[in-house]
Amino acid sequence: MAQITSLREAVSGLIQDGDTVALEGFTHLIPHAAGHEIVRQGKKDLTLVRMTPDLIYDQLIGMGCARKLIFSWGGNPGVGSLHRFRDAVENGWPHQLEIEEHSHSGMANAYVAGASNLPFALLRGYTGSDLPKVNPNIRFVECPFTGEKLAAIPSVRPDVTVIHAQKADRRGNVLLWGILGVQKEAVLAAKRAIVTVEEIVDALEAPANSCVLPRWAVSAVCHVPGGAYPSYAQGYTERDNRFYKAWDPVARSREGFTAWMERHVLGTEDFDGFRRVLAESQKETA
Template sequence: MFNDEEGFIPMTSKEATLHDAIAEFVVDGDVVALEGFTHLIPFAAGHEIIRQHKRELTLVRMTPDIIADQLVGAGCVSKLIFAFMGNSSVGSLYAVRRAIEAGSGSPIEIEEYSHYGLLARYQAGASGIPFMPIRSYAGSALADINPNIKKIPSPFDDESEIYVVPPLNPDVAIIHAQRADRSGNIQSWGILGPQQEVAFAARKTIAIVEEIVDDDVIRSDPNRTIVPGFVVDAVVESKYGAHPSFAQGYYDRDNDFYRSWSAISRDPEALKQWIQEWIHDTEEHAGYLEKLGKGYFEPLTPLPHMSTPVNYGSVR
């Protein structure tokens, strides 16, 4: 926003605490998308949802991993909309498996897509269109078990048919990124995944970032902005908020944690104790970091590897 005499007019700050953002925007029964692909997984936000005892949520996640296991194990989730699911290459998600296979604890409903199928739903939701065509379901059995995957005739070719998926507009999207300004302009780099699409598709968007920076930092590299502030409802600074996943350039993936999770998740009592000790008893993300201990992230801190500067030019 510009003012001819004074230059930029500062936009309204959307900065919030993690507690307040979850309390205001996540309501029992909501469809909540927690997105971040390989890195930038919003673990701190998921933990806060557990602390606040949110219930009957439909969790949407392109790659449900440990955070999905924790949310299901804590009794927050009644339905899961997903693509690939698992503890990366390490093992299974035993809380999710128990809920699906045996119906023990908190039984959950599942709705499965391919990676691009779920992304296409976000794209349709963001675009405000009634469906998105997708060719890759040809030969797949997913359409046989998911009634939301349909085949329709082409409006332009009487002999062709194409699979389509409906739009998805989550009540709340929660994403994690490297940095933002106080107005909620979100910048990220590395693997982006569906961050942009889900932010535009959702009715409300919470962005968790490693750091909130001055406006000048964001304006100095505008093409790095993947989500503009006008679609963000709250921006939260939460350092190491993606742990045990990673944030490109800030900290590496905690592989020891991922390897340890199977033993915790496999035992319902051990999982219950872990949730109590590491989520409820820590009271907030700062307490979680304090419990990890000083120096915990030192071996996870990557060496600097700077990108080549870009010359955007200027007005003479």
């Protein structure tokens, strides 16, 4: 059952070194605040999972939190590469990163299989792709009914899934809307789930056919307004495109990245502190 608690307490109590952790969100509702708290607490040896790892994964990898990445497509949306991700893969800095790459459809099906308590996912895909040559976890099986060749991949079952959402009620039920990726499936597939939210209300007042995560599927709800920044939360905040552009030169060098993280993340107590220091640094460079 969900407990309403601070993000610091949730990360400390629910994420352990060596865990498999999924921080999911698609275009918006990306849980940056939670990612920063993982960095502050120095979590390490994590297997990180995400359909489209972007800036927060670049930061987690660059700070040495990750041992392995299970993913489909990684990059700075609309800008280019994730330089800390590339440095880890190509040069082993800050240490070697193991990768397991899938297609988008493969990852989505793997989450669905995990949420369905199945050991693997089946899909029509990967045929003609080079991914099976580099990913031994992509295998092929014959359908017992038609003889058709189908791809099989392991289900994704995180120890912890972390998402950002718009609302939770005081009992811990969560409502999210807008562009949804695999947040629902990722939460249902996980042993534990942390949800940061824009606001906590007395009643969700969810319209029909809304995506509502029941409190029994959530471990912790944390009130973190703006916790998806620089991505957005529909109905609450807008995407900061300038941040995505500004991240590219920051992340290109190890020294620049480390200095930025020390000032903006390690040097701040929480996400509100991060936003204040970021505003100061933006004024300095304006």
